[in-house]
Amino acid sequence: MxxxxxxxxxxxxxxxxxxxxxxxxxxxxxxxxIGVHLPLPLHGMAAALVASRLNESGLQPHYWCTVGEPVALAADLTALVWAEMNLCTGTLADAIEQPAETATLFERWSLTCAGIIHEHLAHLHGQALRALAS
Incomplete structure (x- = not known):
């Protein structure tokens, strides 16, 4: 990131x-x-975007690992996406005053950077395969 x-x-x-x-x-x-620069309602929009991408990929929001501990995939990815959005928008987001500007910023980000979610999933998949092989 x-x-x-x-x-x-x-x-x-x-x-x-x-x-x-x-x-x-x-x-x-x-x-x-996480230095939060974006308005909190965008966190919900980020969570919805992650849930949508997981669903498109045929993945569940929660899994159980081999030692019986929960893996909150949707929550963990949402936290990662939220951190990345705040890092990348920085002071630009601090200047937002109107809710419509917030939605526009999120829409632009989701169109250009939503592939990041799939990159994180691919990285996680690789780590899981390595863990299963050892």
Missing amino acids: LKRWSAQRSAAGQPVAVGEWERAKQSYVYRAE
Whole structure:
């Protein structure tokens, strides 16, 4: 997620400075803190998008792992997508004042970046296969 954010910023002519990269890594990776820039109603829209993608992929929102512990796939993916949306929108989202602008921002993001959900699912699939093989 951070690598994609950095690449997008570089492509837009605004490369991520070393200090900014380290702060983002500390916050998102080590402390699991999400800087929320988007209005909370978008979290529900992100959850609905994840649920839709899981359904399209024939996946359930919850599974049980081999040791009997629950895997909340939908909730975990929603948290990941929410973090990515907030990271990528940053201060642009802070400037939003009208609900219609919020919906427009989400629609644009979901059209251009919703493939991220499938990338996360593919990565998870690969990890599951490696775990089953060992």
